[in-house]
Amino acid sequence: MKIIVDAMGGDNAPDEIIKGAMDAVSEISTEIILCGIGEEILRVFERMGHSDIPRGIEIVNASEVITMEDDPSTAIRTKKDSSMTVGLTLLRDGMGDAFVSAGSTGALLSGATLIVKRIRGIRRAALVPFLPNSGRGFYLIDCGANAECTPEYLLQFAFMGSYYAESSMGIEAPRVGLLNNGAEATKGTQLQLDAYALIDKASRDGYLNFIGNVEAKEAVMGACDVLVCDGFTGNVFLKSLEGMASLLMSELKGIYGSSLLTKLSALMIKKRIMELRARMNPDTIGGTIMLGISKPVIKAHGSSKAAAIKGAIRQAAAAVEADPAPRLQANIEHMKIDSAE
């Protein structure tokens, strides 16, 4: 397996990206293509004491870098020789099996759509973080790629999330829930009402295991394996969880600190809450998969250090194994509500 890695994306590029890639080569049986400014990459290897390019790693040169200041929707086109554009092109051309970048989410999303392309018939790609709950965790789809959605997008998200949860979590018939403001089928805005009908029909036809509407609280408490919503609501959901974790962290500071013993307890609980908070933050999750693209694309968080990059590469390798694209392609007819494309 060969994973293409954007060596120039993220706050700690290229040093931490390259370190993470090297760790991945030695710990996971995968090869890496590092995409980026060749001279800079070589200089990092030199600093690390390597006189040659380490085994299992290739470099593909790219002269430009997409930064957070670039317009996400046009950067891919205006910076044709950027590490992201070059990396996605390698993925499209079959030179690697998956692409990992810690660069701009918006640029990665439009680049993946423009270059690697969506699965034929899939209307929109979605960002799908894996979140903690009181059980084995769950996928949130979409968490912010598409603020405005149609019922058909949500139907497709349900399929995408279900197939990916099944292959990546190894569970049969994952429980798919629709995020809503109540459990009854009559809840929500027109979007939820229409999406409910579509997903429910797909479930009754045997393609999905739809458990109906799920409230935000129940989702966190483990009600479903896949939580479907538009990207606007997904963002509010995720950021609320993160906010509450942060609020509790700051409250803890007030509670503890009175004695050495309570300080020790505080350290224990703080660590756990920080872990949970980190897992709630799409920017600090090792990697978030982008579903709906014809090949696996993983967004690593912008502030990734070596360990997080290694985690994202590991996730990319898992996504290659669990790639839902062929199954989605084979079943695309059940995810359409009209013949237009």
Added chain:
Amino acid sequence: MKIIVDAMGGDNAPDEIIKGAMDAVSEISTEIILCGIGEEILRVFERMGHSDIPRGIEIVNASEVITMEDDPSTAIRTKKDSSMTVGLTLLRDGMGDAFVSAGSTGALLSGATLIVKRIRGIRRAALVPFLPNSGRGFYLIDCGANAECTPEYLLQFAFMGSYYAESSMGIEAPRVGLLNNGAEATKGTQLQLDAYALIDKASRDGYLNFIGNVEAKEAVMGACDVLVCDGFTGNVFLKSLEGMASLLMSELKGIYGSSLLTKLSALMIKKRIMELRARMNPDTIGGTIMLGISKPVIKAHGSSKAAAIKGAIRQAAAAVEADPAPRLQANIEHMKIDSAE
């Protein structure tokens, strides 16, 4: 001041409602009208050892009770002699200054709109809980009364929340934020884009202090005094906070329990998190004000015991003092985007 209380609404009616009302009479300088089945109310007084109706309390008879099984949108019309219908009618007719009920939220919302009426020109009433953050707290408007909103509703929510925060929190020019999936003015769906323009104009015209878009996390961390959103998003926001608090509570159970000392620490932290969680839950907040109605209506949580009812009555008394209705009425022209009504 005289507060009308629905003696029959909620899980613990009428006993706990009546106890709470009696405590309010003795602790707050207010009179109470108890609305409900007279015989049952008298029997509660008897059980409490009173041979007569206690001082400061009046009873107004109502022969029916709206239950959670009744359809919220029609119950007010079909049960014309219910405690809720009678109580709201007393409020409309000036027999009291505010109304408190722990009964069905939906029925109370439609009853308040039908009987007491909205402020002339206000399109929709909203549920406005006061939530904890890292600072002095903030109002969320709307938290579930209106799943589907127009930009004009959100403009009106901004005014309603701002006026109420100013009078009830005693702060000048409360910071009004629009809940969105990013801070930039270009974020959100068409609803947020249009609402942003309207609220921003009102702010530039000097009627409001709009601080722009606020992400869910920043709202929890204290970014604004009033957080404006549609009721669908408000519900997801609130339930996510509650879910995260519950998840952390269940995580804590796993962390602690290994020794007596950690058990003691666990008790301290548990209490604080439970308090926060309770404050996040609209069903366990002492009372949530309904804004946009021409007179103060307070929803007490369904599982209210005496202390919570007393709290809701206290909040009703505060709402009478802080009533934003006259100011909203006087400024209604700035909250309209067309002449239709």
